[in-house]
Amino acid sequence: MLAMMGPSGSGKTTLLTTLIGKFNSSSSSSFVLICSFTYNGAGIISSSINRLTRFVSQDDILNPHLTVSETLLFTALPRSLTVQQKLTLSTPSSPSSASPLVGTSSSAIRTFAACSAAR
Structure with missing residues (x-):
């Protein structure tokens, strides 16, 4: 794993x-x-x-309306599926309080989800 650090605007x-x-x-x-x-x-x-290599952007590109586990499921589905098919398959059948929405999660949880989903 490589981490690149530097001040804002330095070109990382x-x-x-x-x-x-x-x-x-x-x-x-x-x-x-x-x-x-x-x-x-x-x-x-x-x-x-x-x-x-994998690159995790500093900007979230995650769906804030999915839970962390739904996000991981969505990205693990085959690439041959359309986005609409993936959304249908990853839509929960019942609300779950056990897994927070990505949009309401801490930046650490969002970063974990983004790293796990990067491929």
Whole structure:
């Protein structure tokens, strides 16, 4: 596990999103990223990075209306299902007070759910 720390605005998120190929420049200028990656001393190609890494954004992208366990169930369902099918399958049949809604949970619980759901 790698944790990147630094002051606000120092470029942590930009660096990580660029390395995993998710950076969308909002400016009119464009750039080309030329780099090489090694893993345990062996060179790897960029497409392999997505299989070896997970990125948890600092912004919640979790559904605040689902419980933590429903969130984990939703993300564990096969990718071949549509979002609507996943929502139908992860909708609780009865309200549960045992598992808090993600939107009302502490940031630690939301981060745990986001890390568990990252894939």
